[in-house]
Each structure stands twice: as C-alpha cells, then as structure tokens.
Amino acid sequence: MAVETSAGSVVPGLEGVPLLGSLLDLTSDSLGTYQRARERHGDVVRITAGPPGLRAELYCVFSAEGAQQVLATESANFRKDNVFYQEIRDSFGNGLLTSQDADYLRQRRLVQPLFTRRRVDGYAGAVAAETEAAVAAWAGAPDGIVDVHDEMTHLALRAVTRILFGTDADATVDVVDRCFPVITQYVLRRGYSPVKAPRSWPTPGNRRAAAALEELYAVCDRIVSERRGVAPGGGGEDLLTLLAEARSADDGAFDAAELRDQVLIFLLAGHETTATSLAFALHLLGRHPEEQARAREEVVRVLGDRTPEAADLDRLPYLTQVLKEAMRLYPAAPAIGRKSVAATEIAGYAVPAGADVILAPWVTHRHPRYWPDPERFDPGRFTPEAEAGRPRYAWFPFGGGPRACIGQHFSMLESVIALAMMLRAYEFEAVDAEVPVSAGITLETRGPARCRIRRVTG
Template identity: 50%
Template sequence: MTTTSSTRSTFPADGEPPVPVGRIAIVRDLTRDALGTFDQLWRDHGDVVRLHVGPRPLSRTFTAFSTPEAAATVFGGTTWRTFDKNDQVYREIRAWLGDGLLSAQGDEWTRQKRFVQPVFTHAAVDGYTDLMVSEIADVLDGLGGSGEDDLAIDVGESMMALTLRVVIRALFGKAGDDAVPVVREAFPEVAETVIRRGLAPWSPPTSWPIPRTRRAQAAQQRLWDLCDRLIAERRDAGDHDRGDLLGRLLAARDGSEALSDKEVRDQVLVFLLAGHETTSTALTYALHLLGRHTDIQERVRAEVTEVLGDRTPTAADAAALTYTTACLKEAMRLYPSAPIIGRLATEDTEVSGVHVPKGTGVIVLVRNIHRHPEHWPDALRFDPERFLGDAEKGRHRYAWMPFGGGPRACIGQYFSMSEAVLVLAMLLREWQVEAVDTRDDLPVRAAITLAPAEPVRAHLRRVWGAP
C-alpha cells in the first residue's frame, strides 16, 4: 500500500482526462484495494483520471478528482444538483437500509431534511451530551474494571464497541441496551453486502437463492424487527420525548405532518450506518497518532486537566477543548472516515474544465485532497497546529472535508465531533496511550468507511483515577 504526498495539481489543458488502459484489471485492483489503486492512479496521472471499469457492455465510466476545487463544484455552489446519489453504492444503501436522509434525493430529501434538521441542532445535540457522557464513562469503567493499570487493547475494536453503544444510547435511551448485541452482529453483514454489491461490476439479483445474500437478508430483517419493536414500544408508551433521538424523530412535525413508522425506521438505520463506524475510525487514528506523539498527547492531557479537572464533562466542555479538537481534526485529515465519495452526473457537464458525460460516475477522492501538497505542506506530518489560530485562514474551504460539503454535508457533524472530543478527553484523562505500531501512516482499506487493514494496537497505562 502506498501513500503519495508529492503529486502536483495537474489538469489536462485540453479538458480530456487521462484514461489508464485495462477495463478488467481495474476491477480487480479496485476490489482488492480501492484506496491503494486511487493513490497509484494519482501518482501516475495527477489530479483527474477517467476510468472505464469492467468489460463491455457492463462497463461503467467514472471521472475521479483529487482537488478541493473539483469537490466544490460537485458538492457546493449552484452545481451540486447536477450530481445525484444514484451511483451504485447509494443504490445499494437504499435497497438494504431504506431511503433515509443519507440516500434520499430531490423533493423527498428536502422533505426529510425538514424533519431531521431539528434533531441535530447544536441545542438538540447538547441535550444528548449527558447520555453520551454516561455511556462513555460506563465503557471506560469497564476498561479498567478488573483493576489493572496496564492494558493492551485493539484500538479499532474498542472504539467500534464504544461508538456503537454511544449512538444506540443517544438514539434509544436506556431502551436500546438490548439492541447493542443485535446491531453488533447484524450490521456488519448488511454493511459488507452494501459495499461488495456497490463496487462490483455486476451483482446477482437478490431474489436468487445465494447463501451470502440470504444471510444478509436475514440480518436486514433482524435490524428491521429491532427498530420496529423499539418504535412501537415508544408509541404505545405515549411519552415520545425522553430526550433521545428516537423521541425527537417521533415528535418531529412539518406543519401537521409526522414521519411514518417506516420513515422513522429508515432514519434510525441511517444514523446507525453513518454514525458509528465513522466516529470510531476518527477516534482510532486520533488515539494511534497521539500514542505516537507523546508530547502532543501531554498537551491534550494538560488542556483536559485545566478544562475538566475531575468533573463529569458537559456539552460546554467539548467546545472549550480546542487543542483536543485540533488533534481530532488533524487525525481526520490524515484518515478521513469517508475517503471516497461518489455521485452520478445527471447531465453533460464540466468539472474544473473537464467534460463529464451524463450518466457517468464522479468520484471525489477526499483522502487525496487531504494529502494534497498544494494545500498541506509536509502533508504526511501529524501537526494539530494546522487547525489552530490563523492557520486555517486562506485555506480552500474544501481542502478539509471529512464531513463532505454543501447542502448534502453530514448532518451529524456536531454530534460526532462532540462525542469524539469527549471520548478523547475522558480516556486521556485516565490513561496514557502508547501506540504499538511505530509507523505514522498505517495501512487502511475502504469498506463503506475507511477501516484499519490490520489491527491498531496500543498499551494503556493508568495516569489518573482509582484502579
């Protein structure tokens, strides 16, 4: 696996992007290692490349861009509607997880957004902070529960378990406690199916009796049954609003209209999909990088001690932890949870002077943008100062875009940043993290989100609190 930081901004003068040969080899390369393949293509061809993927007549055409300027055209301004979410990955998300806010389009997206937006305002999210903090504290208590002062952990696994518990607690309150094992077991099966079918040049119809498809359908049914039961229980109890996300979704109104139970289920599934692996990835790499750079970790701990002392954190504390936040942002730059974002062009159009034909795919390579030498000097260095003081002045708006951009940017951005900053603060207050792997740049793979290609291991040594 390779990592580039020496590529220069290169766009073809004639507007015709380079097209690497090999329609079949590229299927194999993308399936095996999509990020490594795009990295190599960037190195070989520069900031734009056109791919014909798969044998004719099944072949699909994509144009992949690695610049913030291209991202601004695809996601922002007045042009974003030209690029819709009808690419194959989004079609599979729709088929397996329903048509919630993440995959909805056109007027249906506008309608859903009116219901969902109030659930994610800063004030609403601050209202879930107590739920988050009590769940984080429970998990941390569990870590040191056997009285040990020195632990060896798989950071990726620990963060995945923690963020799943936090999102389930924020979604369902205490009623979600028995949902954790169901989601933990069923969700990966569905998510893996979405990405496998989303990237394949051809997938068998889901009606065919293929064991893998049947297993994924059974997992999907378990997730639906779980959500339907929790929604019905809450409706029957009559007290919708218990301060969690589910209560707010059930109470949400657009004029006199409410979301149907199926629509609530679709949103809940999307929050589970979009809201746990992503935050887990951000935390995993933040902890690894802080475990490699102990001087920076000490600065975080000093800030946490000053802001929190030994108090239980509140929503206001998350906002006050500015150095901790800068470390998280820098980790998300190097390891963006959504490293590749796709769209489909709805008409013949142009991106950065390159012609994009109607009906072809557009790919924005967020990971390359985040490592682009024109925007990030010494791009591979972990340096939280990039997000402090005036350092961000003059930087392109889309040079850092882990949450996407424009009208379809992540609605859970404030939720996940608050959660992740609180996790870092609470964990580092108690534990010194030492990374086991001495490489700064760890091998990754692209599932629905970026994921470690190998376990990310660390030692935790207690620095505070009773064993």
C-alpha cells in the same frame, strides 16, 4: 486512453489491464489506486473498471476546488444515483443519507430541529456516561493492551444507541454489532461486482444478508411501534421519540417504515464514523507522545476532575485540532460518489452527462498543494490562522454543501468529550506502528490498532 466530449479538455485516463481495466486495483486497494491516479495524471482522472460490455468509467476529482464544485456550487448537477447508494438504499432504507429530491427535503425539514446545537449539546451527559464505563472497563485489559478501533466501535455504538433508543439501548447493541458487518460487506461486494444476482435468489450471500436484515429490522420495528404508541409529549427525550413526534402542517410526520429508515441510517452513519475518528486520534497520539502530553495538559487544566460538558468544546482547542488532524489523515468517508446530470467542466476537463464522479477525501486530504509533508501528523495545521489560509474543501470529512452531514456537531461533541476523558485517565502507547485500512461504506481497518495503556498518576 481518454474519452472525447463536446467541451473542455480530454480527461486523462489511468492505465489498466486490457480486459478488466483497473477493476482488480480498485477492489484490492481503491484508496491507493486513487492516490496513484492523482500523482500520475493530476486532479481529474478517468478510471475504467470491468470487462467490455460491463465496464464502468469513474471520473475522479481530487482538488479542493473540484470538490466544492461537485458538493456545493453545482450540487444540483451531481446526484446520489450511483450503484453504491442504491445498494445502501436497498439494505438500510431511504433515510436522510440516501434519499433525494422531495423525499430528502421533507426528511431534512422534519429532522433538522432535532439536530440544533442546543438539542445536540443535551446529549453530552449520555456520551460522558458511556465513556466513563468504557474507561473503567479498561482496568482489566489483558497485559494492559486494548485495540482502540474495537473499543471505539463499541463505545460509539453504545452512545448512539443510548441517544436513539434511551432505555432500549441494551436490546439493540448486540443486534447491530452482529448484523451490521454482514450487511455492510454484502453492500460492498454487490457495489463492486459487474454482475449481480437478484437479491431474491437463494444464494448463500443473499441468505446471510437477508437473515441479518430481518433481525435488524425486527428490533427496530418493535421499538418504533412502542414509540408510536405513546401520546405526543408523553414519551422520553431519546431521539427516536422525538423523531416519532416530529411533524409539520406541510410535511406531516414519519410513518413506521420511514422511522425505521431514519433509525438505520443514523445507526450506520452515527457510530462507525465517530469510532474511526476516535480510534485513529488515539492511535496517532500513541505514536506521538509530545502531542499526547500537550493534549492531556490542556484537558487537565480545563477540566480538572469534573465531567466534561458541551460548553467545554470551545475551551479545548488543541484537542479539537488533534481530532481534525486525525480526520484529515483517516477520513471516515474516504470516497464519495455522485452521478452527473448534465455535461459540465471541472478544472477545464469535460465530464459527460451520466458520468460516475468520485471525490476522495483520502486523496484531497493528502494533496501537497494544501498540505505540506502531507503524511506527517501535525495538529498545528488546524489553528484558526492555518484553516483560514486553505480552500474550504481542502478538508471535508463531513461532506459539504446542501448535503453536508447533519450530525457533524454531534460527532465533534462526542469525540471531544470521549477523547478528553480517555486522555485524562490513561496514557497511550501504540503497539502497532501502522494500521492498514481500506474503503468500505466507511473507512475500514485491515489489522489491529492496539495501544498499551497506563493509568495517569499525579
């Protein structure tokens, strides 16, 4: 089946069952469903999901050129208006990830000075300190085995809360660690459900999510209130203080509710994404000892025994290639949604106004047109020469266009520093050959990602 539109070719449709379409496939394995859609029907595929009368139609775009059109060249025609973004707004607020139009432009102007390369480079010391503490704690790992996904989630959360809150980091880590999984799963369930009970109804799921949100909001509001009570210039250098002091003649300043929204979005986007990249980089190196040895040799040669600094990013090219290849195979944002404003064509196919459009880095990053032997781990794909030979959006783990992730330099800084310190201290051997994953708000593991670690000697 396919939908007729006024211009362009008919979009091929993925086969589904008569009553529910591909709803069950999407809820059980959306990434595999997108991959099958591309393999069977090409770079633009329509997937229907849900019962008649409540059916959603997803226009999936898998090519690099299509991704560039949606995110960059025609970005004004594709908005963050789908059901998942609305659920994230309702839980985590209208921060930089979810806001649009004048709200987004104002927020971006206020926040941008805090994410310059020079400012972000100043966070290198905090990342190194948290990594050093994590590495030291592994000395007591039972049987010398650690779950690198759990460990990287904790490390990334510690780092981002320290950078956001400074001395108040300890007060927030436990709350975020406890509340975020409840809230993100709630958002995901509601996003996929054809019928949603109002959030105000006292269902068990609503009550659990409301309690988690209340606890999370309370700790953020307390710290925000303290920061806003400090005279300008009299606070610390943590990111929340700088956000509280951010102001301009045209855009004013953030009020307390806006500050909380920004903090929650930074917590959401700033720890789960980096944790995913680090965890899979370690796990992949644990499965490929030759690449691990090469990365370690570069780290030892460049750093010796000293603590890495921001300037070392450019001195560790192979380690950076390892991270980029890990982000290719396991992009932290495996699927990206938009809604079209006006009818358009993508790769010659008609996409109607109001269509839900899905980009899938998970699929594009495995597209054989851009990636020979796409499932193979090969950091050599990211030499400068190799990158120059591919379309810009063959690899887009940070999105792209005017809504590209504002924190991508921070993510790379944190990842390179942490990975360098961990490889210098330990050898990693993967215990679990494969780690099953699924698409949540970010990429989620569905099983352990264990590595056996041994102290590096000599």
